[in-house]
Amino acid sequence: MKAKRVWGLVLAAAMCMAVAGCGQEEAETATTEPQYQVIGTEAEGAYDILLKNSIGQDVTGISVKTSDEEAYPANMLASDAVLKNGETAEWFYMPEEAGETEGVGEKDIALNVVYQVQITLADGTVYELSSLGMDDIDQNVELCLEDDVVFAKYTSKASGDTVSTKEQEVASKAQKDAESQEEVASEPAPVEEVQQEAPAQPAQQSAPAASEPQQAPVEQIPEQTTEGCLTEGGGPAFN
Template sequence: MKKRIMNGMLICAATLLIFGCEKKAETKAETESAVVETETETETEKETYKTIGQEKEGGFSVKLKNSTGKDIIGVAVKLVENEQFPENMLASDDVFSANEERILFYENNGNNTEETQQESNENDKLLTQGYDVQLTFSDGSTKVLHSFPFEDIKEGELCFEDEVAFLKYTNLSAKENVDTKNAELAVKQAEESEALAAAETEYSDYVEDNSWYEEDDGASWDNGGYVDDGASWDNGGSNEVYVPEAPAQGAEECLGDDALTY
């Protein structure tokens, strides 16, 4: 009897061991299958999106959605300290359509990520230094995304409102949602103020260089011309009118050869 019981227990243990191994093998197979599927989906995802620029080792890679409501026909990137943008990264017949998603590749030039000194609040995040991105729209207008955060972004949205282009994204450093609209509006206002000040200075210099002036005697300067009587000529300078004197004539000259004499 005891022998039968022992045999039964051994059979049960063996059965449990077999089923356990089979279950473990099934779980492992399912896990490996899930990993393969994930890798396949990731590879497919990369192939689905069009790219802007060339992928380079150590460079930046950002997934961007065009939420501006406009077609984009030009993308250019420059260092902040440079004045001119380089050539368009899109081909002449390539259009980054509205609501389309693409991968932007750009080389890493090793810039720092120091923050600008602009004031901000919870809804007005500071822009990092480094790169500016210029967008050219199908209507020919251009807008600039200032201090594009290549070092702190994986994906984001390109937006357009109130005559400025801006970026919405979740930063990698703090996992916070960032909206650069207020920062871009501040940049726009500063540029407009600077342009207005430059125009006023130019106008002031022009007026100073071409202004009328007064002589010590108080006579104002003019450019010359006929005076009010329509006959006398003003030679310019002070407002004293120059009237040519008639040549001196004798009595006979005044009367002429045909004049009657008494």
């Protein structure tokens, strides 16, 4: 009887240890799953993409628009949030309901819609992905920076191949630079400002000429008359 009791206690202890071990393993599995920063809002029909920053510096702004829109909407990152270099975030984006749609399960994908993504870096530099095929991304997207362009690398959902948009972004940048140069060349040359001449100074009035010294009046000597007769000495003769 004692032996049976001992074996019963041993089996019970073994079962408890096994159950505890399973629970610990499940807990470890749950805690080791990666926890990503969330960008956007999780909702039915939204794209769910794992976005990795391999640009070389932190990302402070992400904004998405269609090619038909003129301006980018508000930043999808919170005001105090950044996607640090080397980190991955879970990015939710609700597609625009535009163009023809094709039912894919519970999600309708908008066809013929080109998405453009504006990326702002920590140093204030702004880059643009001119075209990102959201509906063709398998799940993971990596942002890279080379040759002064930001481009995306991902696995195509349709073909299974690795896609890089670098050549496309380089061509888009070259086109934009050419258009900017044409705009500058077409602008009219600035009109040179005519320098206004200083008003002519009035001619200085010449100093009055020094008055010539007036000659003293010549004393008039009364003329001597020869009336009367002359004496022998030349003087007048008085009667």
